[in-house]
Amino acid sequence: MLPIVKGLLAGERRALARAISIIDNDESESREIIKQIFGKTGDARTVGFTGPGGAGKSSLVGKLIPECQALGYKVAILAVDPTSPVTGGAILGDRVRMQDNLDDEKVFMRSMASRGAVGGVSKSLRNAIRILDAAGYNLVLVESVGAGQLEIEISRVVDLTVVVFTPHTGDNVQAVKAGLTEIGDMYVVNKADLEGANTLYLTILDLIGDTERKPVVLKTSAKTKKGVRELAKNIDKLLKEKSINYKERGRKMLEDELRDMVLNAVEKKASIMLASSNKYSEFVDKLTKKEIDPYAAAEELAAGLFG
Amino acid sequence: MLPIVKGLLAGERRALARAISIIDNDESESREIIKQIFGKTGDARTVGFTGPGGAGKSSLVGKLIPECQALGYKVAILAVDPTSPVTGGAILGDRVRMQDNLDDEKVFMRSMASRGAVGGVSKSLRNAIRILDAAGYNLVLVESVGAGQLEIEISRVVDLTVVVFTPHTGDNVQAVKAGLTEIGDMYVVNKADLEGANTLYLTILDLIGDTERKPVVLKTSAKTKKGVRELAKNIDKLLKEKSINYKERGRKMLEDELRDMVLNAVEKKASIMLASSNKYSEFVDKLTKKEIDPYAAAEELAAGLFG
Numbered sequence: 321m322l323p324i325v326k327g328l329l330a331g332e333r334r335a336l337a338r339a340i341s342i343i344d345n346d347e348s349e350s351r352e353i354i355k356q357i358f359g360k361t362g363d364a365r366t367v368g369f370t371g372p373g374g375a376g377k378s379s380l381v382g383k384l385i386p387e388c389q390a391l392g393y394k395v396a397i398l399a400v401d402p403t404s405p406v407t408g409g410a411i412l413g414d415r416v417r418m419q420d421n422l423d424d425e426k427v428f429m430r431s432m433a434s435r436g437a438v439g440g441v442s443k444s445l446r447n448a449i450r451i452l453d454a455a456g457y458n459l460v461l462v463e464s465v466g467a468g469q470l471e472i473e474i475s476r477v478v479d480l481t482v483v484v485f486t487p488h489t490g491d492n493v494q495a496v497k498a499g500l501t502e503i504g505d506m507y508v509v510n511k512a513d514l515e516g517a518n519t520l521y522l523t524i525l526d527l528i529g530d531t532e533r534k535p536v537v538l539k540t541s542a543k544t545k546k547g548v549r550e551l552a553k554n555i556d557k558l559l560k561e562k563s564i565n566y567k568e569r570g571r572k573m574l575e576d577e578l579r580d581m582v583l584n585a586v587e588k589k590a591s592i593m594l595a596s597s598n599k600y601s602e603f604v605d606k607l608t609k610k611e612i613d614p615y616a617a618a619e620e621l622a623a624g625l626f627g
Numbered sequence: 628m629l630p631i632v633k634g635l636l637a638g639e640r641r642a643l644a645r646a647i648s649i650i651d652n653d654e655s656e657s658r659e660i661i662k663q664i665f666g667k668t669g670d671a672r673t674v675g676f677t678g679p680g681g682a683g684k685s686s687l688v689g690k691l692i693p694e695c696q697a698l699g700y701k702v703a704i705l706a707v708d709p710t711s712p713v714t715g716g717a718i719l720g721d722r723v724r725m726q727d728n729l730d731d732e733k734v735f736m737r738s739m740a741s742r743g744a745v746g747g748v749s750k751s752l753r754n755a756i757r758i759l760d761a762a763g764y765n766l767v768l769v770e771s772v773g774a775g776q777l778e779i780e781i782s783r784v785v786d787l788t789v790v791v792f793t794p795h796t797g798d799n800v801q802a803v804k805a806g807l808t809e810i811g812d813m814y815v816v817n818k819a820d821l822e823g824a825n826t827l828y829l830t831i832l833d834l835i836g837d838t839e840r841k842p843v844v845l846k847t848s849a850k851t852k853k854g855v856r857e858l859a860k861n862i863d864k865l866l867k868e869k870s871i872n873y874k875e876r877g878r879k880m881l882e883d884e885l886r887d888m889v890l891n892a893v894e895k896k897a898s899i900m901l902a903s904s905n906k907y908s909e910f911v912d913k914l915t916k917k918e919i920d921p922y923a924a925a926e927e928l929a930a931g932l933f934g
Contacts, residue, residue, distance in 0.1 A: 590889070
């Protein structure tokens with residue numbers, strides 16, 4: 321067993337942090353770590369928090385921690401930052417409030433980069449959750465910053481998705497109409513002390529009223545802590561209700577993961593073959609001379625390379 | 628020749644709109660349309676406008692139209708909307724101001740969905756630009772709503788990228804630091820009549836001062852039209868300067884496109900093979916029983932399927 325795995329199984333925070341970094345950076349040790357801990361996973365439940373930037377997700381998640389601990393969970397937080405695919409650096413540095421909890425030995429918090437292609441996030445996230453799971457955390461709260469594709473991706477990887485709105489962020493109604501209703505198991509109007517909160521609450525109720533799933537809609541205020549305990553209780557309840565289906569859902573998630581990984585491997589291989597193919601630059605030549613169109617070129621090239 | 632191609636080459640707006648819809652929805656006719664027009668393309672220049680939501684890109688692009696027309700360009704606008712991958716519906720409906728120009732016979736404006744996976748946008752966009760090019764538009768302004776991955780993707784497809792900020796949107800400095808500096812050929816502080824515009828302008832100058840490319844930084848106000856003509860002139864100038872390298876750049880763009888299309892075709896094929904493979908569900912079974920780890924499962928499955 322790798323020393324780092326021994327460390328994280330023993331609950332050493334430094335080993336845990338390092339292991340997640342290895343996963344997040346897709347370092348070569350990732351594979352061996354996952355191999356060694358995989359058999360010890362499957363117990364952690366995961367909740368994603370998503371919604372427009374400025375909705376106060378960080379603060380809300382911060383306030384949720386003690387409430388979830390009071391319900392008996394050992395809580396870890398993963399914050400997914402949208403990063404520039406160019407520099408890999410995080411655009412948002414607004415995590416400071418949450419970091420207050422870092423000193424608390426009972427909670428573990430990590431920010432992850434969502435670098436590289438869509439799809440990369442799922443892989444990092446799945447494996448980071450496994451590491452936390454193996455280290456004994458049984459509730460992982462995943463926070464993401466609103467960005468369409470990323471939200472959908474995260475919702476595929478977690479057990480429950482909570483969508484957070486506030487009266488102050490624009491386009492709430494449009495967002496609700498346009499798809500966030502389809503990923504949310506629960507809706508929260510945060511900053512409920514602000515003007516317009518009740519109207520937004522009623523609008524959301526109205527908009528999602530027709531959906532089959534009938535998700536829970538709640539009002540919270542991270543500032544006054546109002547509604548935060550109720551949110552924790554609802555999350556707990558829903559996780560327990562849903563757990564009847566965890567076997568099925570777990571299988572579906574593994575199926576997705578395996579598919580992603582195989583397609584990724586195939587693409588990587590194809591990319592290498594392409595780069596070293598003479599045909600490739602021949603076809604680019606033909607394209608620049610307009611002797612062939614892009615569809616025909618791609619088809620002929622793909623057929624030539626991969627039968 | 629397809630009637631729709633005949634129509635769009637004759638400048639019929641209805642044919643043009645329909646052809647772009649076909650491309651945007653990836654309908655089966657896409658291929659034949661591109662095949663028939665590909666030889667007639669290569670003249671249009673393209674400028675991408677990107678930056679945080681709320682920076683006033685739509686208004687600015689709207690005001691730029693007459694200025695670019697005055698410089699002799701026949702202008703078309705493509706607005707890329709971030710859509711929910713679930714519903715395919717556009718989240719932002721804030722295009723109304725720009726649509727004022729729709730009645731103007733000299734300009735063509737279309738909103739495109741950025742549906743589906745990252746990568747899908749590039750394909751739609753490249754082919755929509757070709758259609759406009761074939762229809763005689765020689766300047767295509769592409770507007771996108773700020774969302775990391777999408778911006779990078781668009782910047783790969785256009786000749787010039789203009790990054791638009793305003794004093795009123797948050798995280799400007801962070802965004803400049805974190806990657807938008809690497810895609811911009813030109814920076815605009817819009818809403819320059821607002822307080823803080825000058826500070827932002829100086830900050831941007833300062834931040835990008837060290838970069839090798841030394842992009843142009845301008846102040847504009849879509850409201851008062853101040854600086855809009857200067858922006859148009861700078862775009863024109865830069866397009867003409869850059870045109871020395873268009874052959875090389877054009878080749879690079881076709882290379883990227885061909886690579887994307889081949890990898891896409893390979894992935895599609897692999898996905899179909901996987902779905903019909905017995906091994907796939909065998910490995911998922913093994914995973915649920917933890918008899919194998921995900922890395923090993925993916926590797927064995929990929930090897931088994933594709934040698």
